[in-house]
Amino acid sequence: MSRKIPDPARNQDAYSWLDSRQAQTRVLQFITDHVGDGVTIIGDDGKFLLKNAAAQRIAGIGPLEVSPAEWSQTYGICLPDGATPFPEDQLPLARALRGESVDDVELFLRHPQAPDGTWVSVTARPLVDHTGRVQGGVAIYRDVTERKVSEQALRSSEKRYRVLFEQNLAGILRTTLDGRVLECNEAFAHMLGYRSSSEVVKLKVQEFYYHLEDRDTMLDRLKKEKWLAEYEMFLRRKDGEPAWILANLNLVERDDETGESSIIGTSFDITERKLSKEALRETQQRFAAFMRHLPGVAFMKNALGQYIFYNEGAEGLFHLDPEQFLGKTDDEIWPAEFAERFKANDLDVWQNKRLVETIEPVPHKNAIRYWLIYRFPILDENEQVQFIGGMGIDVTERKQLEEQLRQSQKMEAVGRLAGGVAHDFNNLLTVISGYGHMLLRGIPHDSSMQSCVEEVLKASSRAASLTNQLLAFSRRQVIQPKVLDLNVLVANMDRMLRRVIGEHIELKTALSPGLGRVKADAGQLEQVVMNLAVNAQDAMAEGGKLSILTANVDIAPGSRKKAEVPAGSYVRLTVTDTGKGIDPHTMLHLFEPFFTSKAKGRGTGLGLSTVYGIVKQSGGEVTVQSSPGRGATFNIFLPRIADTAEPVPMAEGQGIFRSGTETILLVEDESGVRQLVRDMLLHLGYRVLEAGNAQEAIGIFEKNEGAIDLLLTDVIMPQMSGRELAVRLKSVRPRLKVLYISGYTDDMLAHHGVLESDVFLLQKPFAPDALARKLREVLDAPGARTADA
Numbered sequence: 001m002s003r004k005i006p007d008p009a010r011n012q013d014a015y016s017w018l019d020s021r022q023a024q025t026r027v028l029q030f031i032t033d034h035v036g037d038g039v040t041i042i043g044d045d046g047k048f049l050l051k052n053a054a055a056q057r058i059a060g061i062g063p064l065e066v067s068p069a070e071w072s073q074t075y076g077i078c079l080p081d082g083a084t085p086f087p088e089d090q091l092p093l094a095r096a097l098r099g100e101s102v103d104d105v106e107l108f109l110r111h112p113q114a115p116d117g118t119w120v121s122v123t124a125r126p127l128v129d130h131t132g133r134v135q136g137g138v139a140i141y142r143d144v145t146e147r148k149v150s151e152q153a154l155r156s157s158e159k160r161y162r163v164l165f166e167q168n169l170a171g172i173l174r175t176t177l178d179g180r181v182l183e184c185n186e187a188f189a190h191m192l193g194y195r196s197s198s199e200v201v202k203l204k205v206q207e208f209y210y211h212l213e214d215r216d217t218m219l220d221r222l223k224k225e226k227w228l229a230e231y232e233m234f235l236r237r238k239d240g241e242p243a244w245i246l247a248n249l250n251l252v253e254r255d256d257e258t259g260e261s262s263i264i265g266t267s268f269d270i271t272e273r274k275l276s277k278e279a280l281r282e283t284q285q286r287f288a289a290f291m292r293h294l295p296g297v298a299f300m301k302n303a304l305g306q307y308i309f310y311n312e313g314a315e316g317l318f319h320l321d322p323e324q325f326l327g328k329t330d331d332e333i334w335p336a337e338f339a340e341r342f343k344a345n346d347l348d349v350w351q352n353k354r355l356v357e358t359i360e361p362v363p364h365k366n367a368i369r370y371w372l373i374y375r376f377p378i379l380d381e382n383e384q385v386q387f388i389g390g391m392g393i394d395v396t397e398r399k400q401l402e403e404q405l406r407q408s409q410k411m412e413a414v415g416r417l418a419g420g421v422a423h424d425f426n427n428l429l430t431v432i433s434g435y436g437h438m439l440l441r442g443i444p445h446d447s448s449m450q451s452c453v454e455e456v457l458k459a460s461s462r463a464a465s466l467t468n469q470l471l472a473f474s475r476r477q478v479i480q481p482k483v484l485d486l487n488v489l490v491a492n493m494d495r496m497l498r499r500v501i502g503e504h505i506e507l508k509t510a511l512s513p514g515l516g517r518v519k520a521d522a523g524q525l526e527q528v529v530m531n532l533a534v535n536a537q538d539a540m541a542e543g544g545k546l547s548i549l550t551a552n553v554d555i556a557p558g559s560r561k562k563a564e565v566p567a568g569s570y571v572r573l574t575v576t577d578t579g580k581g582i583d584p585h586t587m588l589h590l591f592e593p594f595f596t597s598k599a600k601g602r603g604t605g606l607g608l609s610t611v612y613g614i615v616k617q618s619g620g621e622v623t624v625q626s627s628p629g630r631g632a633t634f635n636i637f638l639p640r641i642a643d644t645a646e647p648v649p650m651a652e653g654q655g656i657f658r659s660g661t662e663t664i665l666l667v668e669d670e671s672g673v674r675q676l677v678r679d680m681l682l683h684l685g686y687r688v689l690e691a692g693n694a695q696e697a698i699g700i701f702e703k704n705e706g707a708i709d710l711l712l713t714d715v716i717m718p719q720m721s722g723r724e725l726a727v728r729l730k731s732v733r734p735r736l737k738v739l740y741i742s743g744y745t746d747d748m749l750a751h752h753g754v755l756e757s758d759v760f761l762l763q764k765p766f767a768p769d770a771l772a773r774k775l776r777e778v779l780d781a782p783g784a785r786t787a788d789a
Contacts, residue, residue, distance in 0.1 A: 025050065038120075038141030041127070042068065042093050044134065059120050059141045060111020068093040078108040082117070092124035096137030099126045106144065119148040171245075171267040176260060177219065179204040191245070191269045193238035208235045210242070218249070222263065226251045232270070244274040296371075296393040300378070301346065305329040308387070317364055338363060349375045349388050359395060369396040426743030427670050429765035433460040434676040437767050438683065460765070481519050481618070483641065486550050486571055487511040489525055497533050497548075504543040505536075512551045516571050516640035520618040528611050532575040532634055535608060539579025539632065549574040552640060565621045565637050573636040582626040590624060611636075659685040659772065662709035662779055666690045667697040667725065668741070669717045673764075677712070677741075680768045684775070694720035694728075701729055708736065710779055715742040715761075739778045741766070 029050060032039040038055030042048050046067045055061045060075050069088045071077075077086040088094060092102040102124040110117045124139040165172055171188030175181050181201045189197045192208060209215050214234060222228055228249040235243045247267035254261065291298055291311035300309040310325040320333060330339040330346075341360060348356050356375045361368045371392045378387040436457040443450050490509060498507055529548070536546050550573055557567045582590065591612040611634075615622045619639050626632035664686050668674035674690060681688045689704060691697035694717060701708060711729060713722035720728075726738045743764035762774045 039138070040093070040141070041136060041138045042097070043136045044097070046094075046097060049136065055141055057113050058118070058143045059122075060109065060113055061141075075109040075111045080106045080108065082108045092122040093137045093139050096124040096126045096139065097134060099128075099134050101125050106148075114145075118143060119145040168266075171269070172265070173200075173205075173267065174262055174264045175205050176262050179206050179215075181205060182262060188267065191267070192235065192243060193241070210234060210236050222249055222251050233267075242271070243269060244271045246270045294391075296391060298392075299325070299390045301388045301390075303350075303386075305343065305346065307333075318362075335363065345373075345375055346388055349377050350385050353377045353379070353383075353385055359399070362392075369394055370399045371395065426764040427673050429460055429463055430743065431672045431676050433457065433765045433767060434680060436460060437769075438679065441768075481521050483517050483519050484522055484525065485515065486518055486525070486573060486638070487515050489522060490529065490548055490550065490573075493526060493529055497529070500530065501533055501537045501546060505540055506545045508545060508547045510547070510549040512549070514552070515550050516552050516569070517642070518571050518618075518638040519641055520620075520638060521614075524614045524618070528614050528636065529573075529575070531608065531611050536575065536577035536579060536632070539577055539581075544578040544631075547574070547576040549576070553637070564623050569640040570620075570637040571640045573638070574633060575636075576631065576633045578631045581628045581630045582624070582632055583628050587624065587626065591622075660775065660779060661685055661687065663687040663689065663704070663707045664710045664712050664775075665697060665701060665704075665708045667692075667694065667711070667713040667717070667722065669693055669714060673714075677771070680771055681712075683768070684772055686775075693717055694722075694725040697725060698728065701732075705733060708733075710737045710739060710775070712739050712741065712775075715740050737778050737781070739774060 028041075029052070032050070032052035033054075035052060036054060038058040038061070039050070039052045040048055040055050040059075040061055041050040046069070048061065048067070048071075051061050059071075061071055068091045072086060072088055072091055077091075078084055079086055086107060092105050095102050102122070105122045105124075107120045107122060108117060109120065121142045121144045122139055123142075124137055126134045127136040127138055129135050165183075165185050168185055168187055171185065171191045173181070173184040173188050181203055184197045184200045186197050189195070189200045192200070194200050206212060206215065211234075218228070218231065218233065228247070231247050231249055233245045233247055235245055237243050245267045247265045249263060249265040252262045252264060294311055297317070298309070298311040299307055302308050306327055306329055307325040308327075310322040312322055315322060325333065330342045333339070334342065338361070345356055345358055345360075348354075354377070357372070358375075359370055359372050362371045372395045373390060373392040375388055375390045377385045378389050380386040436453055440450065440453045440457065443453060490511060494507070494509065501507060533546060536544075540546070550571065553570050553572045555565055555567050555570065591609050612622055615636055615638070621637045623635045623637075624632065625635075664681055666674060666677055666681065666688055668677060668690075669692055671692065674692065678688050678690050689700050689708065691700055697711075697713070711726055713725055715722040717725075722740055722742075726736075726740075730736050730738070739760045739762060741762045741764060760774065760778045762771065766774075
């Protein structure tokens with residue numbers, strides 16, 4: 001089908017009506033009124049020639065014949081800051097009239113259609129004729145208020161975000177998955193010890209990790225879960241020190257800025273909290289270890305009296321294990337009598353808020369033992385008692401040692417008493433025994449008085465023996481220590497011991513070869529063995545076995561035996577029987593003088609106290625192990641020495657004594673004793689010069705200096721002692737011989753220097769025969785001893 005070509009002449013006629021300006025204006029007005037943007041045209045006089053409805057709605061341009069400058073003045077057009085007046089010569093149409101083309105100039109104005117203000121973007125062009133002369137201008141107005149508000153909101157949001165980012169107390173870090181730091185705030189930088197965020201953004205996050213596998217683990221989880229809350233990370237600070245970080249991490253799939261996935265995290269430094277927690281854990285471990293190895297018990301109770309803590313160290317002590325105490329009260333755990341006492345002590349702590357220290361009996365699985373218990377208040381912030389704490393130590397052994405100490409002190413007091421009366425008692429016995437022996441010599445054998453005198457002498461002998469036992473117990477007996485072989489001493493006593501204990505008791509000795517030597521009085525040690533044997537015989541009335549053993553023992557410092565026996569080298573003498581044993585009450589009083597468990601009239605109560613005193617005076621220790629029905633074991637520990645044993649001297653009574661004719665100066669302050677000794681000496685044939693004190697003796701000596709052969713003097717006298725007197729006289733006559741007599745104990749004699757081994761001493765009471773032998777021993781000794789004075 002052919003297309004019909006319009007006739008140009010005809011078309012020219014059709015548009016001829018547009019030739020008029022009015023027609024053109026109407027058409028242009030119609031077109032602009034139906035455009036969404038505002039449109040205005042101004043003439044070369046600067047007045048609006050045309051405006052559409054949108055121009056009035058958007059820009060508030062009202063009636064024509066108004067210039068843009070007047071429009072600006074009317075509505076207070078401002079620069080984009082919304083406050084500064086827009087310069088009139090810079091208005092888009094003003095510039096267009098100057099031939100400029102203006103694009104997208106933004107204005108802020110208020111007009112009746114937009115009282116709150118509106119944002120307008122204006123584009124303007126100059127209108128020129130065919131000669132290029134500017135005839136006017138055209139402008140298009142577009143409402144950009146919505147965009148501007150959005151931009152402003154975005155800027156405010158970004159500003160708030162930046163403030164939040166920069167000033168946040170939490171550290172904020174944004175990185176790529178490969179570890180590049182996109183941004184971080186100052187808090188994060190300081191968290192890891194960097195001066196500023198600008199220092200951090202130059203790094204890769206791998207530098208923050210001690211162990212790169214930690215980051216790999218975190219990335220794997222983040223990729224799966226997209227979000228990690230309260231995730232702990234162990235990082236490294238700039239100075240190399242460790243830092244524990246608690247972070248919330250978010251995986252952003254596509255970052256608007258980089259176009260790739262990124263990680264943004266907020267974090268807090270929990271290093272101090274972590275270290276505190278670790279320190280607390282270590283403290284708890286140390287506390288648990290301390291409680292576990294505490295040599296006793298530790299506990300805590302609440303206000304209801306329930307145990308809320310009991311240490312493991314109490315395992316096996318009581319009928320309940322430590323964990324079984326928890327939640328229970330004393331009433332639920334202990335017998336009533338113990339529970340009431342425990343509660344009363346707790347109440348003292350609650351009411352008085354003070355430490356309470358007690359020693360209490362506590363039932364164990366198999367016995368009652370004594371515990372030193374400290375209870376103390378644990379206060380809250382208001383100084384009120386919240387809990388009771390307690391620690392206890394088993395002091396049963398200490399209590400037993402204290403009891404032994406009290407017994408020892410009691411025995412020491414009795415010993416002092418015994419030693420104190422020994423002197424006067426021995427003087428009396430010397431007179432009684434001496435005159436008794438003299439009477440007995442002068443009475444015919446068929447006289448009825450002979451038996452009477454013999455009974456007097458027997459009583460005197462028993463009294464002297466009793467005195468010696470008391471002195472042995474009190475460790476004040478005069479002794480003659482020598483180096484001894486204990487094996488020889490025990491072996492020599494074998495036959496006598498068998499006669500004493502009887503055939504119904506088996507005697508077994510086990511004497512250790514190579515036994516060390518001891519230094520002691522042989523007679524006293526024989527008395528120790530004999531007393532223990534007799535004691536064992538009484539415990540085995542129906543028969544049994546008596547064992548005597550010797551051994552060398554060494555007790556090291558820290559040994560369990562050290563509480564009873566000091567560290568050192570000893571010879572141990574052990575006497576064991578299979579008798580009825582000793583009950584706890586008797587054990588407490590075992591070595592007390594006059595204490596006996598035998599029937600009335602069967603014992604003096606001095607046997608074991610004598611053993612105790614002799615061993616102590618010899619520098620040793622005695623221990624006992626016994627319980628009812630299990631026999632008894634006595635261990636005697638005597639210090640071991642390296643010297644060679646001395647032969648035991650022949651006992652008195654085996655020698656033959658002689659009388660004499662020498663002149664003896666007798667000095668004795670006790671008149672009864674002095675008269676007796678004078679009579680003994682005269683009876684023996686000696687010439688006697690007597691004095692009641694040292695001054696009187698000096699006067700006699702000066703008158704008879706050449707005639708006196710021996711000074712027989714008491715040791716302890718008023719004003720001047722016998723030793724001082726001997727020194728005085730021997731300074732004049734060095735060859736003068738001296739014999740001391742005394743009824744005092746060895747400690748008093750030692751104080752006066754007459755217990756040296758080369759000093760002659762006769763202990764009261766003594767018989768005439770003993771005096772006769774001792775006189776001849778001194779007088780017949782070659783020369784004068786230096787130690788006599």
